[in-house]
Structure formats: structure tokens, C-alpha cells
Amino acid sequence: MAIRAQLEDRLTAYVKDTLEYIETIRDFCDQEQKWTSERKAELEKMRDINENQEQKELDAVLKDTLEGLKKLEPFLDAVEKLAVTSSHVFSGQIFLLWGESPERVQSVITDARTDAPLLIHFKRDAETFFRPLLDNVNILIFQLDNYVLNTEQLCRRVRRNSVLCGDIYKCKTGQPLVQIILNTSENAMHQMLDHLKQLCEIRRNEHTRLAFLFQENAQKFIDVFSERRSRMRQLLSDLEETAVKLDSMKLGASISTVVGSSVGIVGGVLSILGIVFAPFTAGASLAFTVAGAGLGATSGVNALVTGITETQINHHHERNAQSYLKSYKDDMILIEGCLKEVANSEGPLVQPSAVDAPIVLQGAGEVLSKTVDGFVAYAGHKSERVTEAATEIAMRDLNTARDVPQVAKYLSTTEQLANAKALRIVKCARAASGFVNVFFIGLDGYFIVKESISLHNGSESEVSKLIRSRAALWKSELEAWEKMHDSLRIGIETISKSRDTLEKPFLP
Structure with a gap:
């Protein structure tokens, strides 16, 4: 019969x-152990990079990491599709399956449905998230380590199932993979064929598959994210605007410092010339000294005004950044809570890793410290496992970067204020004495060179650089959540019907 042949082909x-x-x-x-070993080696390299801040090394390591994560994708996709596969199709009453019993396949499908919620942890664009930004290394370490742990857990469950111990299908020469043994009416076969078409569509539909991962939590995530989506977008925009303003202030301050120090050098030279030639000009050349002192005083006032202005404006922007970060953090915690609830819907298969949790909790001292001379010092760290409560705190801190306002405050009150203070002292001292102007000219030259290099490099402040790095990371996460939200809104419309289709017996 034609209908029987169609059914057999589709089946x-x-x-x-x-x-x-x-x-x-x-x-x-x-080959999971080899895959895991490679990722752990990359984690160790990334920890070293976090100590030494080597950009080229980070580029190379993350290139390997992304290649490794691409190898993971087919595995995750297979688990997700098995989770929306009908176990009722695999009934010994319907067909013969060469090389394996249908019942053993049913057990794999059941396990996939149990494990599938854990796939929520992998629902992000790896290439966008794992970008080689040095300021985000700790967070990248944390996330990659969790990928490794969750992958290990999934494979550990798979290995417990004996169906995967050998070849599950080896067709005999000339034998079809499936041979129907069911004797039923043509009408019943039409129903089975239609049922198979629906089952195939469920597996092909990524929106339906995602809705099955969320199950009853789908609507909750939609509601929570919908309420915060626009605000979080705006907060990221505000943070990026703050970074622009900080750079603009640094640019203006650098230009002012270069100009002021140049004036100071001219004043210093005039003061020295006035003193040197005083014996030969009957004191007339002291007018140069007076002029030089005036220029030195002008330079000092410029330095004082620049320092105060820069400090006040940066302080204003830092307060704004703190406000944006707090609001963003609160929204992220709620969204992450929804996702954690989904991933643990069948019970926590694996606890999140606490890699570098102590580092994050140290705040500003861990991420970036700078001295006035520009030497970078990074605090040491040691990876360790901690309790679940401490892990949750670490995750919140990693994902929301609570250290940003602290780092911003630290930088603005050390390097910038120190520079302004040093310049003020230089100018005041210069006005009082012309004999030490050689030393002061050297200092002015140092500040000119320092700020000129900053101008040449684009005058990007350390604070704005850190903000941009974090904002890029959060934008990646936000886009992943937006994709899930939009997909769920489609999938949730058909999940009830799809669930009925999967639960419906294949035999009419």
C-alpha cells in the first residue's frame, strides 16, 4: 500500500x-575528558593572563576556547532535540529496529528530558561573550569553568545509560533500518503519518524547543524580562555615555596640563635667564625673573583649576555610574533568578563553580590599581571552591561588576588628584624661588610627555575603559536574554499543543 510505504519512510x-x-x-x-582537559588548560592560561595582562596571550587563548565551544554545540543541540522526541514512537509493537531495542532508546529520551533544563546555562552567543577584553578576564574564567562543570555533569549522566555503550544501530547489509510489523487499518496509518509530521515540526522548531526547556517558567521569564528590557537598554546607553564624558574630561584635562606645563617651562626659563644675566645687566634682567614668576603663577593657577574641575566633574559622573550600575544589578539578579529556577527545575544537577569568587569580593583592589607613574599592579589570587551561598554572591558580583564604581572612585582620587597636587606644588615653589627652576622644568617636561602620550593614545581613561568592557559583556548577555524572550513568546503559543502531541500515544 502507498500509505504504508509513506509511513515507513517517514518513520x-x-x-x-x-x-x-x-x-x-x-x-x-x-572524548569529553580530552575536551575538558583542553578547557582547563585554557583556564589556567587565563588566570596567568589575569596576573600579567598580556593582550596577545588572551587573544590566542580565547581563539582556542571558541573553537572548543563550537565542538560542544552539536552535543547540546542533540540533547535539546532528544528532549522533544516522542518516546511513544519507539514501541516494540510498531517496528523492528536493527541493532537496538526501541525500549532502550526510550530511556535515553527520558534522560534527555531530565537533563535538558541545564542547557539554559549555555544559551548565549559565545563569540560575543568571550571577547578578548582584559578587564573581563575574571568573568570569562568564571563562565568557562561553569561550562566545563555543566558539560561534565551531562556526560556523566549519559555514561550511566548503557544504551550508549556500543553501536546503537548497525544495519545488516540489504536490511532497512526500520521494518514496520504493525497490522492496522489505512485510516490508522494516516493518523500515524500526520502525527509524525507534527513530531518532526516540533523538533525543527527552535521556539518550541526553548519553550520546553522553560516549561511552566516560560511566562514568568517573559513577564520579568519584558518589564525590565527597555530600562536595561537605557542603562547601558547611559553607562556608555558616561564613559564618553569621562574621556572628554580626560582629554580636556590633558590638553590643559600640556598647555599649562608649557607655560611653566617658559616661565622657568625666563626666571633662570633673569638670574643668570643679573650681574651683567645691573639687575635689569631681573624683569625676566618677574615675568617668569608671573608665568609660573599662571601655570600654577591653571593646574589648580584643572585639578579641581576634573575631580568635581569626574565625581559627578561616578555618582551617575553608581546609580546606573545599581539599577542594572537589581534587574540582572531578578532575571538570573528566573533562569536559575529553570535550570534547576529537575533538581540542581551541578552547583555553579566559585572560581575566583574571593577575587571578586575584594572589589576594586582586584580589578585594576594604578599608581601616579602608571605602573599596573594586580593583586594575587587563588581559585577555590566555596559554599553555595558564597557562590551566589560571587555570581552576582561577577555579572553586575559592582567593582566599577569603586575602581572609578579609586582612580579619580589617586592619579588625577596626585597629578594636580604635584603641579600646584611645582608652581607655588617656582614662584618663590628661581634657583630650583631647573628641577621644575624637568617636572613640567615629564607631565607634558605623559599627557602627550595620553593624547596620542586617544585619552581613554581607565574608568571609561573598564565601563566599556563591562558594558560590552552585559550587552552580550542582554541580547541573549532578548533572543530567549522573543523566542519564548512564539514558542509559548504552541507549547500546550506540542506537549499533547508528544504525550499522545503513537498507536491510534
Whole structure:
């Protein structure tokens, strides 16, 4: 019969795809230890990079990391599709499956449904998230380590299932993969064929698959994220605007410092010339000294005004940044809570790693400290496992970067104020004495060179650089959540019908 041949072809395709998903899972799990070893080696390199701040090294390591994560994608995709596969199709009453019993395949499908919620942890664009930004190294370490732990846990569950211990389908020469043994009416076969079409559509539809991962939590995530989506976008925009303003202030201050120090050098030279030539000009050349003192005083006033202005404006921007960060942090915690609830819906398969948690909790001292001379010093750290409560705190701090306002405050009150103070002292001292102007000219030259280099490099402040790095990371996460939100809004419309289709017995 034609309908019987159509049913057999459609059933064969569905079964073959299912077995290929299982093969994909088995193949990855067979080499998972090697994959894990490579990722752990990358983690160690990233920890060293966090100490030494080597950009080229980070570029190379993350290139390897992204290649490794691409190898993970087919495995995750296979688990997700098995989770929306009908176990009712694999009934010994319907067909013969060469090389394996349908019942053993059913057990794999059941396990996939149990494990699938853990896939929520991987729902992000790896290439966007794992960008080589030195300021984000700790967060990248944290996330990659969690990827490793969750992957290990998934494979550990897979290995417990004996169905994956050997080849699950080996067709005999000339034998079809599936041979229907069911004797039923033509009408019943039409119903089964229509059922198979619906089952295939469920597996192909990424929106439906995602809705199955969220289950009853789908609407909650939609509601929570919808309420905060626009505000979080605006907060990121405000943070980026703050970074622009900080750079603009640094540019103006650098220009002012260069101009003021140049005036100071001219004043110093005039003061020295006036003193040197005083014996030969009957004191007339002392007018140069007076003029030089005037220029020195002008330079000192310029330095004082620049320092005060820069400090006040930066302080204003830092307060704004703190406000934006707090609001963003509060929203992120709620969204992450929803996702954690989804991932643990079948019970926590694995606890998140606490890699570098102590570092994050140290705040500003861990991320970036700078002296007036520009030497970078990074605090040491040691990875360790901590309790679940401490881990949750670490995750919140990593994802929301509470250290940003602290770092901003630290930088503005050390390097900038120190420079302004040094310049003020230089100018005041110069006005009082002309004999030490050689030393002061050297200092002015130092500030000119220092600020000129800053101008040449674009005058990007350390604070704005850190803000931009964090904002890039958060934007990546926000875009991943937006994609999930938009997909769920589509998938949730059909999930009830799709669930009924999967639960419906394949035999009419």
C-alpha cells in the first residue's frame, strides 16, 4: 500500500535522526575528558593572563576556547532535540529496529528530558561573550569553568545509560533500518503519518524547543524580562555615555596640563635667564625673573583649576555610574533568578563553580590599581571552591561588576588628584624661588610627555575603559536574554499543543 510505504519512510527518517542525535551525544562524551582537559588548560592560561595582562596571550587563548565551544554545540543541540522526541514512537509493537531495542532508546529520551533544563546555562552567543577584553578576564574564567562543570555533569549522566555503550544501530547489509510489523487499518496509518509530521515540526522548531526547556517558567521569564528590557537598554546607553564624558574630561584635562606645563617651562626659563644675566645687566634682567614668576603663577593657577574641575566633574559622573550600575544589578539578579529556577527545575544537577569568587569580593583592589607613574599592579589570587551561598554572591558580583564604581572612585582620587597636587606644588615653589627652576622644568617636561602620550593614545581613561568592557559583556548577555524572550513568546503559543502531541500515544 502507498500509505504504508509513506509511513515507513517517514518513520525511518524520524528514527534515524533520533539515533544520530544519540550517536552525537555518545561521540562527544567519548572524548569529553580530552575536551575538558583542553578547557582547563585554557583556564589556567587565563588566570596567568589575569596576573600579567598580556593582550596577545588572551587573544590566542580565547581563539582556542571558541573553537572548543563550537565542538560542544552539536552535543547540546542533540540533547535539546532528544528532549522533544516522542518516546511513544519507539514501541516494540510498531517496528523492528536493527541493532537496538526501541525500549532502550526510550530511556535515553527520558534522560534527555531530565537533563535538558541545564542547557539554559549555555544559551548565549559565545563569540560575543568571550571577547578578548582584559578587564573581563575574571568573568570569562568564571563562565568557562561553569561550562566545563555543566558539560561534565551531562556526560556523566549519559555514561550511566548503557544504551550508549556500543553501536546503537548497525544495519545488516540489504536490511532497512526500520521494518514496520504493525497490522492496522489505512485510516490508522494516516493518523500515524500526520502525527509524525507534527513530531518532526516540533523538533525543527527552535521556539518550541526553548519553550520546553522553560516549561511552566516560560511566562514568568517573559513577564520579568519584558518589564525590565527597555530600562536595561537605557542603562547601558547611559553607562556608555558616561564613559564618553569621562574621556572628554580626560582629554580636556590633558590638553590643559600640556598647555599649562608649557607655560611653566617658559616661565622657568625666563626666571633662570633673569638670574643668570643679573650681574651683567645691573639687575635689569631681573624683569625676566618677574615675568617668569608671573608665568609660573599662571601655570600654577591653571593646574589648580584643572585639578579641581576634573575631580568635581569626574565625581559627578561616578555618582551617575553608581546609580546606573545599581539599577542594572537589581534587574540582572531578578532575571538570573528566573533562569536559575529553570535550570534547576529537575533538581540542581551541578552547583555553579566559585572560581575566583574571593577575587571578586575584594572589589576594586582586584580589578585594576594604578599608581601616579602608571605602573599596573594586580593583586594575587587563588581559585577555590566555596559554599553555595558564597557562590551566589560571587555570581552576582561577577555579572553586575559592582567593582566599577569603586575602581572609578579609586582612580579619580589617586592619579588625577596626585597629578594636580604635584603641579600646584611645582608652581607655588617656582614662584618663590628661581634657583630650583631647573628641577621644575624637568617636572613640567615629564607631565607634558605623559599627557602627550595620553593624547596620542586617544585619552581613554581607565574608568571609561573598564565601563566599556563591562558594558560590552552585559550587552552580550542582554541580547541573549532578548533572543530567549522573543523566542519564548512564539514558542509559548504552541507549547500546550506540542506537549499533547508528544504525550499522545503513537498507536491510534
